[in-house]
Amino acid sequence: LDLKGSDLEKLADLGQGNGGSVEKVKHVPTGTIMAKKSVLIDAKSSVRKQILRELDIMHECNSEYIISCYGSFIEDPNVCTCIEFMDKGSFDGIYKSYGALPVEVVGRVAMSVLEGLTYLYDVHRIIHRDIKPSNILFNSEGQIKLCDFGVSGELINSIAHTFVGTSVYMSPERIQGADYSVKSDVWSLGISLIELALGAFPFTDPPDDDDLSDLEEYAGNQQKTPTHRDSFVVSHKTAKRASKRRSKLEFQPDGGLTTMSIIELMHQIVQEPSPRLPEGKFPKEAEELVDACLLKRPEDREAPKSLLYDLGTVEQAAALFELIGAKSLLIAGRTRTALMKPSQCIIPKGSQP
Ligand code: ATP
Numbered sequence: 001l002d003l004k005g006s007d008l009e010k011l012a013d014l015g016q017g018n019g020g021s022v023e024k025v026k027h028v029p030t031g032t033i034m035a036k037k038s039v040l041i042d043a044k045s046s047v048r049k050q051i052l053r054e055l056d057i058m059h060e061c062n063s064e065y066i067i068s069c070y071g072s073f074i075e076d077p078n079v080c081t082c083i084e085f086m087d088k089g090s091f092d093g094i095y096k097s098y099g100a101l102p103v104e105v106v107g108r109v110a111m112s113v114l115e116g117l118t119y120l121y122d123v124h125r126i127i128h129r130d131i132k133p134s135n136i137l138f139n140s141e142g143q144i145k146l147c148d149f150g151v152s153g154e155l156i157n158s159i160a161h162t163f164v165g166t167s168v169y170m171s172p173e174r175i176q177g178a179d180y181s182v183k184s185d186v187w188s189l190g191i192s193l194i195e196l197a198l199g200a201f202p203f204t205d206p207p208d209d210d211d212l213s214d215l216e217e218y219a220g221n222q223q224k225t226p227t228h229r230d231s232f233v234v235s236h237k238t239a240k241r242a243s244k245r246r247s248k249l250e251f252q253p254d255g256g257l258t259t260m261s262i263i264e265l266m267h268q269i270v271q272e273p274s275p276r277l278p279e280g281k282f283p284k285e286a287e288e289l290v291d292a293c294l295l296k297r298p299e300d301r302e303a304p305k306s307l308l309y310d311l312g313t314v315e316q317a318a319a320l321f322e323l324i325g326a327k328s329l330l331i332a333g334r335t336r337t338a339l340m341k342p343s344q345c346i347i348p349k350g351s352q353p
Pocket residue numbers: 014015016017018019020021022035067083084085086087089090092093130134135137147148227228
């Protein structure tokens with residue numbers, strides 16, 4: 001397919017991230033609906049061309065767990081990539097409107113991401129580098145696919161300076177500047193799984209169980225969360241608590257953390273025990289899978305393939321996380337008025353969604 005910007009008709013805005021923006025478009029000559037991602041590359045045109053060559057690898061990706069790609073082109077000063085449109089969007093949007101996801105769905109996300117990572121690494125020797133809910137997409141056929149993986153080293157270099165340079169999904173070893181491996185993606189998966197299972201970012205304190213005013217304030221704060229800044233989201237509530245604990249934390253008017261506090265948070269990821277699912281609220285297998293993803297030392301943490309292969313835990317988890325198809329997530333469009341406690345969001349074993 002010879003893609004040209006002039007053949008694309010914009011249908012809607014799908015979202016905006018730190019690195020670029022995504023639109024729903026129609027490729028007029030073929031009538032194909034696509035998602036067009038534009039990334040501003042503030043560099044020489046030779047760099048843009050190099051990026052384009054590197055993005056070609058995306059064409060060769062052929063897996064049901066990886067987003068397919070129609071092609072890339074330059075629209076000065078942007079590099080644009082047209083990818084498969086996923087009509088249910090990304091999992092950050094899904095949990096922000098649906099609330100905490102049923103553990104079966106979270107299990108399916110885990111399996112799909114592990115499959116996707118295994119494919120990228122085994123077949124193309126690619127490490128994803130940016131696993132987080134906004135890069136895990138869902139469609140009404142019930143497919144779960146990864147997007148935004150690090151195919152282009154040049155692209156990563158070019159946008160690196162526009163990023164804050166860190167993300168709260170980063171593994172301790174990556175924060176410390178040690179060697180980055182596919183196991184770092186496993187850490188990011190662990191953080192993402194807790195986020196989906198609780199309906200809140202794990203470094204945010206959950207509200208006290210029996211204090212309702214607390215809960216309402218918490219729900220309000222969650223809605224205020226700016227989606228495109230999810231890298232550094234901490235609610236006001238946590239902010240206040242944290243500032244009681246550590247007087248050094250500083251906050252911007254929008255509730256975001258200042259640079260000093262980002263450093264604090266990074267320090268926390270490296271120094272303090274890993275986040276966990278609250279004990280006893282989820283199946284044991286789910287707790288174990290998350291704990292396995294969030295082992296601090298990369299030497300102790302398994303690679304995606306062995307996590308998948310380690311049937312002792314994962315197959316049991318698979319049985320538990322019984323595939324429930326797209327149906328239960330189709331309700332994702334429905335907005336919850338209040339945030340439910342995680343314990344109320346779990347579908348008991350054996351019950352139908
Ligand atoms: P970051 O820039 O930090 O990676 P992000 O992943 O949210 O953040 P983008 O990658 O620019 O930012 O994506 C913006 C939004 O566009 C995503 O959150 C997702 O909801 C939507 N989106 C991206 N690709 C697709 C797609 N293929 N189909 C449907 N929606 C998509």
